[in-house]
Amino acid sequence: MVERRTPIPVKDAVNKIMDHVHRNGEVEYVTIDECLGRYLGKPLKADHDVPPFDRSPYDGFAIRSEDTQVASSDNPVPLEVIEEIGAGTVAKATLQAKQAIRIMTGAQIPNGADAVIMLELVKEVHENGKTYIQVKRKVASGDNISRQGEDVKNDSVLLDKGTKINEGTVALLATFGYAKVPVYKKPVVGIIATGSELLEVNQPLEPGKIRNSNGYMIAAQIQKIGAEPKFYGKLADDFDTCFEKIKQTLAEVDVLVTTGGVSVGDFDHLPAIYKKLEAEVLFNKIAMRPGSVTTVAVKDGKFLFGLSGNPSACFVGFELFARPAILSLVEADFVHLQKEKAILDKDFPKPNPFTRFVRSRVSIEDGKLMVSPVGLDKSGVVSSIAYANALLMLPGGTRGFERGMEVEVLLLNGEGSASIWEKE
Numbered sequence: 001m002v003e004r005r006t007p008i009p010v011k012d013a014v015n016k017i018m019d020h021v022h023r024n025g026e027v028e029y030v031t032i033d034e035c036l037g038r039y040l041g042k043p044l045k046a047d048h049d050v051p052p053f054d055r056s057p058y059d060g061f062a063i064r065s066e067d068t069q070v071a072s073s074d075n076p077v078p079l080e081v082i083e084e085i086g087a088g089t090v091a092k093a094t095l096q097a098k099q100a101i102r103i104m105t106g107a108q109i110p111n112g113a114d115a116v117i118m119l120e121l122v123k124e125v126h127e128n129g130k131t132y133i134q135v136k137r138k139v140a141s142g143d144n145i146s147r148q149g150e151d152v153k154n155d156s157v158l159l160d161k162g163t164k165i166n167e168g169t170v171a172l173l174a175t176f177g178y179a180k181v182p183v184y185k186k187p188v189v190g191i192i193a194t195g196s197e198l199l200e201v202n203q204p205l206e207p208g209k210i211r212n213s214n215g216y217m218i219a220a221q222i223q224k225i226g227a228e229p230k231f232y233g234k235l236a237d238d239f240d241t242c243f244e245k246i247k248q249t250l251a252e253v254d255v256l257v258t259t260g261g262v263s264v265g266d267f268d269h270l271p272a273i274y275k276k277l278e279a280e281v282l283f284n285k286i287a288m289r290p291g292s293v294t295t296v297a298v299k300d301g302k303f304l305f306g307l308s309g310n311p312s313a314c315f316v317g318f319e320l321f322a323r324p325a326i327l328s329l330v331e332a333d334f335v336h337l338q339k340e341k342a343i344l345d346k347d348f349p350k351p352n353p354f355t356r357f358v359r360s361r362v363s364i365e366d367g368k369l370m371v372s373p374v375g376l377d378k379s380g381v382v383s384s385i386a387y388a389n390a391l392l393m394l395p396g397g398t399r400g401f402e403r404g405m406e407v408e409v410l411l412l413n414g415e416g417s418a419s420i421w422e423k424e
C-alpha cells in the first residue's frame, strides 16, 4: 500500500520552518573589496561626523558675511584675497575684516569665515600687487557651507546587522574606515542530486537518461542569495549509497539540499533515509503545485531540504522554503521573495485545488505591475524557469483566473520581503 500523505497549507509549511530556524550565524572579516552582497555581521555605528568639518560645496571665496551687508551692484565691496586653498588643504590664516580666501569645493572653511560666495558671482581685480574680489550682493551667514555632521552625526547607528551590503553600504563602510568588514560567514549549503537517470553536464545523452540540471540550478539559487553552494555530486537511486552520503555530508554543511527521490516511487529513498537518520520530518506534502512533494526535515539543528526532482518543483521549493531558512542564518532582513500585487495580463483558465506558483514574467506598464505566465506550466518543465522573473501565486479553488484580475506575485529579482505568510 502506497503511503498516504496529508498536505499542509504553504504558509504552515513556511512557518514550521521558521519556527526551527536558529539565528546563530558566525561573523568573519573580509576586505572591503570583497564584501558586496554579504550580510553585515555587526551594526554599523558612526564614530565621527560626516562631513568631519564644515566645508565648501563650491569653488569660490570664503568670506565674512558681515563684510557684505552693505554690498550691492551700485556699491561693490572689495575684499582682499589673502590665501588660496584646495580640498585637502587647511587655510593658515584666520579671516579678518574685509578679507577673503579663495577656496575650492571640499576644502575646510577657514577660521573666521562664515559663508562662501561662488567664483562666478564676483569680479577679481588686481591692485598694487594685491588681489581683491568685488562682492555685489549681501551674503547671509552660513550661505554655501556644508555643515559638519549634516550627512551623518557621530554616534548614530547607520545600519543594523543583517543588512545586505550594496554599493551604498560599501561607500559608508569606506567612509568610516572599514578596511575589513564584519560579515556573517556564508552558510555552506550542500547539494546532492539523486537519480540513476542523471548524466554529468559534459556527458552525451544516452537512452533513458537526462543531464543533471537541478544540481546546477540549486547552486545558482544558493549563490544568488549570498550563500556558499557545495556540490557533492549526483548519486544513483541506491538506498545505502544515498544514506551514507547524506549522513556524511550533513556533518560538513550548515544546510543540506537534495533533489529527487522524495515521492512515493520504488526508487524514492529519501523518506526512508530521513527515518534511518532519525531526522524530524516537518512535513512531506504541501497543498501547492508545483513542489507538493517537498519534504523538510531537521537533524541535529540542521535543515534537510528534500526538493522534488522535477525541475520547476525543485526551483519553487528552494525559493519558498530553503531561501528563508538559509537567509535567516545571516540575520537577513528580507528572507522571503518579495510579494507584490499585480494585474493578470492573460487568462489562466485552469483551476486547481492547491495554491499554484506559475513561472511568469512581470513588467511595469503605465505604472502598473502586469504579470503573464511563461512557458509550459508543468512541474517537470525546465525551460519556463529560464524565462521567469516572478512566480504568479494563484490560490487554490474551483475556478480559473481571468485577465484583468488582481493577483499576487513573488518577484525573483526583488529585494525580498520580511514576511509574506501570516501566522495563524
Ligand SMILES: Nc1nc2c(c(=O)[nH]1)N[C@H]1C(S)=C(S)[C@@H](COP(=O)(O)OP(=O)(O)OC[C@H]3O[C@@H](n4cnc5c(N)ncnc54)[C@H](O)[C@@H]3O)O[C@H]1N2
Pocket (backbone or CB within 6 Å): 193, 194, 195, 197, 198, 210, 211, 212, 213, 214, 215, 259, 260, 261, 262, 263, 264, 265, 268, 290, 291, 292, 293, 307, 308, 309, 310, 311, 313, 379, 380
Ligand atoms: N504515484 C505518484 N507519483 C508521483 C507523485 C505522487 O504523488 N504519486 N508525485 C508527483 C510529483 S507532484 C512530483 S513533483 C514527482 C516528485 O518526484 P521525486 O521528487 O521523487 O523525483 P524523482 O522521481 O527522482 O524525479 C522526478 C523527475 O525529475 C527528474 N529529475 C530528477 N532529478 C533531476 C535533476 N537533478 N535534474 C533534472 N531533472 C531531474 C527525473 O528524471 C524525473 O523525471 O513525483 C511525481 N510522481
Ligand code: MOO
Pocket (backbone or CB within 6 Å): 288, 289, 290, 291, 292, 293, 294, 308, 310, 313, 379, 380
Ligand atoms: O510536487 Mo509536484 O511537482 O506537485 O508538482
Ligand SMILES: [Mg+2]
Pocket (backbone or CB within 6 Å): 260, 261, 262, 263, 264, 265, 267, 268, 309
Ligand atoms: Mg520519484
